[in-house]
Amino acid sequence: MDKFFFTLALLVYCVSFVGFFIHMLTLRKEAKRWALVVLTFGFILHGTSIGARWIEAGRPPFVSFHEALSLVAFFLAGLYLLLEIKYRLKTIGTFVTPIILVTMGAAAAQPQKIVPLPPALHSVWLPIHATICFVAYAVFALAFCISVMYLIQERQIKQKRLGGLFRRLPSLDALDVMNERCIKVGFPLLTIGIVTGSIWAEEAWGRYWGWDPKETWSLITWFLYAAILHQRLTVGWRGKRAAIMTIIGFCAVLFTFLGVNFLLHGEHSYATGF
Amino acid sequence: MPRGFDKRDAIVLIGVNHKTAPVEVREPMALKGLDQEPLELFRSVDHVREVLFLSTCNRVEVLFTSSSPGKSLAGLKGIWAEKSGLPLGVLEEHLYEYRDEDAIRHLFMVASSLDSMVVGEPQILGQLKDAYRHASEQKTTGMVLNRLLHKAFSVAKRVRTETKIGSQAVSISYAAVELARKIFGELGDKVAMLIGAGEMAELAAQHLRAGGIKRLIIANRTLERAVELSHELGGEAIGLDEIEDAMIEADIVISSTGAPGLVLTKEQVKRTMRPRRHRLLFLIDIAVPRDIDPGVNDIENVYLYDIDDLKGVVEENKEQRAKEAKKAERMVEAEVLKFLSWMKTLDILPVIQGIQAKAEAIRKRELERSRKRLGGLTKEQEEAIDVLTNSIVQKIIHDPIIVLRKNASNEEATEVLLDAATTLFNLDSDL
Numbered sequence: 001m002d003k004f005f006f007t008l009a010l011l012v013y014c015v016s017f018v019g020f021f022i023h024m025l026t027l028r029k030e031a032k033r034w035a036l037v038v039l040t041f042g043f044i045l046h047g048t049s050i051g052a053r054w055i056e057a058g059r060p061p062f063v064s065f066h067e068a069l070s071l072v073a074f075f076l077a078g079l080y081l082l083l084e085i086k087y088r089l090k091t092i093g094t095f096v097t098p099i100i101l102v103t104m105g106a107a108a109a110q111p112q113k114i115v116p117l118p119p120a121l122h123s124v125w126l127p128i129h130a131t132i133c134f135v136a137y138a139v140f141a142l143a144f145c146i147s148v149m150y151l152i153q154e155r156q157i158k159q160k161r162l163g164g165l166f167r168r169l170p171s172l173d174a175l176d177v178m179n180e181r182c183i184k185v186g187f188p189l190l191t192i193g194i195v196t197g198s199i200w201a202e203e204a205w206g207r208y209w210g211w212d213p214k215e216t217w218s219l220i221t222w223f224l225y226a227a228i229l230h231q232r233l234t235v236g237w238r239g240k241r242a243a244i245m246t247i248i249g250f251c252a253v254l255f256t257f258l259g260v261n262f263l264l265h266g267e268h269s270y271a272t273g274f
Numbered sequence: 275m276p277r278g279f280d281k282r283d284a285i286v287l288i289g290v291n292h293k294t295a296p297v298e299v300r301e302p303m304a305l306k307g308l309d310q311e312p313l314e315l316f317r318s319v320d321h322v323r324e325v326l327f328l329s330t331c332n333r334v335e336v337l338f339t340s341s342s343p344g345k346s347l348a349g350l351k352g353i354w355a356e357k358s359g360l361p362l363g364v365l366e367e368h369l370y371e372y373r374d375e376d377a378i379r380h381l382f383m384v385a386s387s388l389d390s391m392v393v394g395e396p397q398i399l400g401q402l403k404d405a406y407r408h409a410s411e412q413k414t415t416g417m418v419l420n421r422l423l424h425k426a427f428s429v430a431k432r433v434r435t436e437t438k439i440g441s442q443a444v445s446i447s448y449a450a451v452e453l454a455r456k457i458f459g460e461l462g463d464k465v466a467m468l469i470g471a472g473e474m475a476e477l478a479a480q481h482l483r484a485g486g487i488k489r490l491i492i493a494n495r496t497l498e499r500a501v502e503l504s505h506e507l508g509g510e511a512i513g514l515d516e517i518e519d520a521m522i523e524a525d526i527v528i529s530s531t532g533a534p535g536l537v538l539t540k541e542q543v544k545r546t547m548r549p550r551r552h553r554l555l556f557l558i559d560i561a562v563p564r565d566i567d568p569g570v571n572d573i574e575n576v577y578l579y580d581i582d583d584l585k586g587v588v589e590e591n592k593e594q595r596a597k598e599a600k601k602a603e604r605m606v607e608a609e610v611l612k613f614l615s616w617m618k619t620l621d622i623l624p625v626i627q628g629i630q631a632k633a634e635a636i637r638k639r640e641l642e643r644s645r646k647r648l649g650g651l652t653k654e655q656e657e658a659i660d661v662l663t664n665s666i667v668q669k670i671i672h673d674p675i676i677v678l679r680k681n682a683s684n685e686e687a688t689e690v691l692l693d694a695a696t697t698l699f700n701l702d703s704d705l
Contacts, residue, residue, distance in 0.1 A: 157457060158571065160583050162590070171459035172554060236551025239575040 002056060003112060005049030006070065010104045012042035013077070017101055020093035024168055035093060036084060043077045050074060057114045059122075062130035064115050065261065069107035071130070072257075073100050075138035083142070089178065090170045095145040125200030132196060136189035137253055140225075143182035144250035147243035150175040154240050176238050179246055183232075187225045194218055217256040224249045282620045283323055283418065284343040287377035288350070288369050289335025292391045295368035302358040303365070304329040313414045315357065319349040324419040328384075328405040330398065332391050337381060339418050343373065378422065378613050382606045385426040386433040393599055394439040399430045418620075422613065429609045436605065439598040447478035449587045450558045450579070451485050454526050457556050457577060460486070467491040467524040469517060469538075470531030471503045474560050478528050479507050491520050495531065521546040521555075528558045529565040537565040544573055558584070615683035622678045625692050628701045629675065633667045 019035025022028070050070065053061040061067045080096045083089065117126075153169040156162060169175075197215075198208040209215060228245045231237035237245075290300055305312045306329075316325045321342040328335045336354070340346035351369070355362040372380045383389045387398050406423045409415045415423070433439060451461075458464055466487045468475045471494045479490060490509030493516065494500035500511035512520055517538070521527065531537055543555070543566075552575050559566040559580040571578040641663055651659070678695060681687040696702060 153456075157453070157577055160579065160586070162453075162587055166456065171455060172457050174459040176554075235548075236553070238552055239554060241552075241574065 002049045002053035002061075005045050005052060006108070006112075009042045009046035009049055010101075010108060012038060012045055013097065013100055013104060016042055017094075017097040020091070020097050024091050024094040027168065032093065035097075036081070039077060039093070039097070040081060043074070043081060046070075046074050046077065053114070059117050060127040060130070062126055062134075063117055063121075064110070064112075066107050066110035066112050068130075068134070068257075069103050069110065071134045072137050072141070073103035073107065075135050076100050076103065076141050079135075079138050079142055083178075087178070089174065091168050092145065092149065092170070095149055096142065099141055099145060120204050123200055123203055125196060125203065129193060129196040129200050132189055133193035136186050136193050137257055139182050139186035139189060140246075140250050140253045143179055143186060143246050146175050146179045146182065147246040147250075150179065150243040151240065151247075154243070172239065176242065179242060180232060180238070183225060183229055183246065187222075187229055190218070190222055190225060194222060213260045214256065217252070217260050221249065221252040221256050224252050282617070283339040283341050285337070285339050285374050285377045285418065285422065285617075286343050286347060287335060287337045287372045287380055288347065289328070289333060290368045290370070291333035291335075291389065294370055299360065299364065299368050300332075300334055302360055303334045303354065305354075305357055308357060310357075311412065312357075313409055313412045315353060316350060317414050319346055319353060321346045322350070324416040325414045326405060326409045326419055326423070328402060330401045333384070333389075335384075337377065337419065337422075339416075347371070374617075375610060375614060379606065379610045381422065381426050382429045382609055383603075385430040386602055386606060387430070387439070388433075388599055388602055388606065392445065394595055396434075399427070399434075402430075403427065418617075421616070425609065425613050429606060432609075433602040433605055437598040437602045439595060439602050446560070446581070446584045446588055447474065447481050449584050449591070450478050450528070450560075451481040453577075453579065453584075453587070454482070454556055455485070457554055458525060461488075462486050463488050464525040465489040465491065465523050466526040466528065467493060467517075467520055468503075468509075469493045469514070469527065469529040469565065470495075470533075470561065471499050472530045472532070475528050475530040476503065476507070478558070478560070479509075482526065482528075483507060487526070489523075491524060493517050493520065495533075518542055518546060522549045524555070525553065526556045526558070528560065530560045531565050532561070533565060534563065536567050537561075538567065538570065540567045540569040540573065543567075543570045543576060547573065547575070560584070618685060618688060619679070619682035621688060622682050622692060625695050625701065626675050626678060629671055629695065629699050632699060632701065633671050637663050637667045 016035045016039040019031055019038055023031035023035060050061055053067070057063075062071065076096065077100050080093070080100075084093070149169055150172065152165065153172055153175065156166040156169075157172065197218075201210065201215075202208045224245070228237075228242065228249060231245075232242060290303060292300075295303075305315075308315075312327045313325055316322060316327065316336055316338065321340045323339045323341065325336065325338040328337070336350065338346065338350070351362065351365060355365045358365070380389070385399055385402050387394050387396065390398055402423075406415070410420070454461060454464075461482070464487050466479065466482050466489070468479055468490070471492060479492075483490070490504070490507055491512060492500045492504045492507070492509050493512045493514055494503070495514055497511060497513055500513075503509075504511040514537070521543070527538075529537060538557070543557075547555070555576045557566055557570060557576065557578040559578065562581065564580055566578060566580075568578065568580070570576055641659070648659075674695060678688075678691055681691055
């Protein structure tokens, strides 16, 4: 049942991406409006799939790699919709939906069967810790998108090539402000995510911090974003430098989220092999 | 058309614009200082039924409908020449004159900003709307002009939304403002600085003001000129030696001094970036020779555009706009045709009204005649007879009227049908 809704959501997200793409090409407002409606519909389907899986598994669906990817995509779609309701930013959809699609695609490629939860991980902290971390990842993914757009637009203006893309992207200041907002929301979330994680670790493994690769890398990520925020607030780092830093920060997020899982092994690995 | 009915009024438009008349002619024709309302003046001309007067800095036009356009035109020109103080000959030399289809097309082109000096500039639509509002307050517009103007507004809106005609800047100072928008988004909290108080800088500053900037700082070699301009534009005047301090606050800098050397060096700009907390800085150098070191563009978060860069932007936009204008003209053409077919339905109105009036007259007469023989009737019975006769009459004339309406847009068919209807109902002799 959850698989059916998941596949449907993936297809609907594809349609929404096509809509955003058409909007980017033609700048027709209706295209964007429809793309947003379709995306909302996909978001609801996606939520249904996650809910169905929760019921089916009898535990929060935050355990396997498939589930983790699916959740990040879900939060990213939700966040983008929120942002759109609040700020109405020209063509961000065209940049965000591909990331949603890639994440969903990766989730679809993972084994989807429901694996049992190791008894050590049974805790209320599982949904709390995982949700907070995944939302933080989604926020950073959004900041990444915005930074990429910033760098493209910055380059166009710097080199005085004011073609079609220039007209279609938002203004530099708007992108920079949005980036700042994302970091200001994402950083506290990441902090809380790490804190709740260590509380849970104490409960499950009897230690707050064990320098497990995932823990180490999340700390590195935390320091990177702390540096971005610090520099912005004290020296006024912004614009291009902030955008590049945000992209580097997101690479660290990716490594914490994925790399640690595949390259290094620790107790945090998603339960694919169980 | 000798049918006993008036042919519908002709739509006529006469006027001058930036292409046909110099400002010395356009100015008096605007009839600004007149103590009399120009609309009243024009309406008093023989046979003029509805009238609209449009006056902007680039054009002065009178749009009117008349049952006898030739006579009205002569009268109108006479009175216009008299009141503007221009000799009639001069007036006629610069005037253009359009009738019916051409008048409609011209109006649509004007509303869509296809006839403007800067094609696609958006002000004209607002000015036309104002002119129309004024005319309808003065009650000088009627069925035809109301519909025509509303159509013109909707055509203009279509052109604006469906073509990219208004989306690109085609003047250098406006291009600068558009660029500023792409860097800063809203300009509401931004500070602009002018270095040098030349004409170009003034124009750009006006555009920035219209764009809604918060503050304007004007730096000039001679402080008097800076003060003078700051009064004119609303800003603060400073001397050239205070530029570096002012740069800390400024977001947009427009430089246009006549200085032979550089006014802003790369080092100077670099120095200001730290106290500016690396806020984006947009520099526009419209001076020849240049005021600002071109190397400034390499500094992070600083964007420098000189006059050639801006010209490049403008040229590209102009080409694009010319292409879009072609598309817009096709759109206007389609709308003109639609309006003409509505106009044709006006031809049949008098005939339909004639049929209805005649039928009603017959009904009344026959009813009157039969009343005596019917004797005393109750109120209900009287009403019933009234309803009965009325519905018989309506049913009989219903089909002919429907046929007339349906064929109204087909000129040939209308011609034949109107003649037939007039003959069959014998409308000529009765009315």
